[in-house]
Amino acid sequence: MDSYKIGDILYFLSYYFTDTNECAPHYAMVVLPSILMEYESQILCCVITSNQEAKKKKYCISLSLDIHKCFNRETFCCLNRRDIESLGDLDLSKKLPLSILTKDELKKCFKLFKNIKYSSIQNNYFVPVIVREWKRSLIV
Amino acid sequence: MNLLEETIIFILSQIYKVKKDNLSQIELFKLLYLIETESYRYTGDSFFNEEVLFTRDKNGPISVDVYKALDNLSDFVQKKERKKPDYPYKRHSFYIKEGVKYELKRLRQDQKLFINSVLLSFGGLAINKLKEKAYETEPMLDMISKEQKRGVECFKGASLNFKTVKLDKDMKEIYG
Numbered sequence: 001m002d003s004y005k006i007g008d009i010l011y012f013l014s015y016y017f018t019d020t021n022e023c024a025p026h027y028a029m030v031v032l033p034s035i036l037m038e039y040e041s042q043i044l045c046c047v048i049t050s051n052q053e054a055k056k057k058k059y060c061i062s063l064s065l066d067i068h069k070c071f072n073r074e075t076f077c078c079l080n081r082r083d084i085e086s087l088g089d090l091d092l093s094k095k096l097p098l099s100i101l102t103k104d105e106l107k108k109c110f111k112l113f114k115n116i117k118y119s120s121i122q123n124n125y126f127v128p129v130i131v132r133e134w135k136r137s138l139i140v
Numbered sequence: 141m142n143l144l145e146e147t148i149i150f151i152l153s154q155i156y157k158v159k160k161d162n163l164s165q166i167e168l169f170k171l172l173y174l175i176e177t178e179s180y181r182y183t184g185d186s187f188f189n190e191e192v193l194f195t196r197d198k199n200g201p202i203s204v205d206v207y208k209a210l211d212n213l214s215d216f217v218q219k220k221e222r223k224k225p226d227y228p229y230k231r232h233s234f235y236i237k238e239g240v241k242y243e244l245k246r247l248r249q250d251q252k253l254f255i256n257s258v259l260l261s262f263g264g265l266a267i268n269k270l271k272e273k274a275y276e277t278e279p280m281l282d283m284i285s286k287e288q289k290r291g292v293e294c295f296k297g298a299s300l301n302f303k304t305v306k307l308d309k310d311m312k313e314i315y316g
Binding site for chain 1: 150154157178179182183248249250251252253254256257260261308310311313314315
C-alpha cells in the first residue's frame with residue numbers, strides 16, 4: 001500500500017486529464033490519499049504545470065523552485081484541475097514523492113481552494129471530503 | 141439494497157483500513173450516526189436523505205432502521221458473537237460473508253470518499269472512545285441538556301435533532 005500524502009508531488013508516466021480527455025506524462029500533487037478511495041490503487045491529484053498561462057489563472061499557485069528542486073522553471077499547482085489517477089501509472093523509476101508542499105504552501109492552496117466556485121452543496125461530497133481531510137492534515 | 145444497506149456493506153468492506161475485520165453493533169450504530177452528523181457539518185444536509193431515524197438510548201444514539209437494514213442484509217452480512225479487548229462481555233459482531241458478491245448501485249464515488257473520511261477519523265477508536273465522540277456531537281448535547289432541564293436520566297427513544305449541527309466554517313465560506 002502506498003503512503004503518499006496530501007501535498008506530495010508525484011510524476012505519472014500516464015496522467016489522464018478529465019477536463020481535456022487527454023493523457024500524457026505529467027507532474028501532479030496529491031489532493032486526497034489513496035486510503036480514502038474505494039480502491040487503494042487510485043489517488044486524487046491536481047495538475048502541476050510549467051505552462052506560463054497558469055500564472056494568470058486564479059486557482060493556480062506558484063511553487064518555489066528553491067524548495068522544490070525537482071523543477072527547473074516556474075511551476076504552478078492548478079487546484080481547479082483535479083483527476084482520479086491510477087497508482088499503476090506512476091513513474092517508479094523516480095524516488096517518489098519528488099517533493100512535498102510546505103505547510104505555508106498548503107495553507108495558500110487551501111485558501112485558494114475555498115475560493116473556487118462550486119456548483120451546489122447538494123449531493124456532492126467531493127468538496128466536503130477535501131475540506132475535511134485538508135483541515136485534518138493542516139492541524140496535525 | 142437501499143442507501144443505508146449499501147452504506148453498511150461499504151463500511152464493512154473498508155474497515156480493514158482501520159485495522160479491524162468486524163464491527164460490533166454499537167460500533168456500527170455510532171459510525172453511521174457520525175456519518176450523518178458529519179454530513180450535516182460539511183454539507184448542511186442528511187447523508188441518508190433523512191430516511192434513517194436516530195434515537196436516544198442509554199448508550200447513545202441507536203436506530204431501528206439499522207436493525208432492519210441488518211436483517212435485510214442477512215445474505216451478505218454474517219453476525220458472530222465475539223469478545224473484544226476493550227469490552228468485558230461478548231458482543232454481536234458483523235462481517236461481510238466470505239466469497240459473497242454484491243453490487244453497490246446507489247452509493248456514488250463521492251459518498252464513498254466521505255464514508256472513508258469519517259471511517260478513518262473514528263473507525264479505529266475503541267468502543268468507549270467512539271461512544272465519547274458520539275456524545276460530543278450537537279444532537280446528543282442538545283438531548284442531554286433537555287434531559288438535565290427535565291431532571292430525566294435518559295429520554296429513551298426520543299429523536300435526535302441533526303438541525304443542531306453547525307455547518308463547518310470553511311464550508312460556510314465556500315458556499316456562502
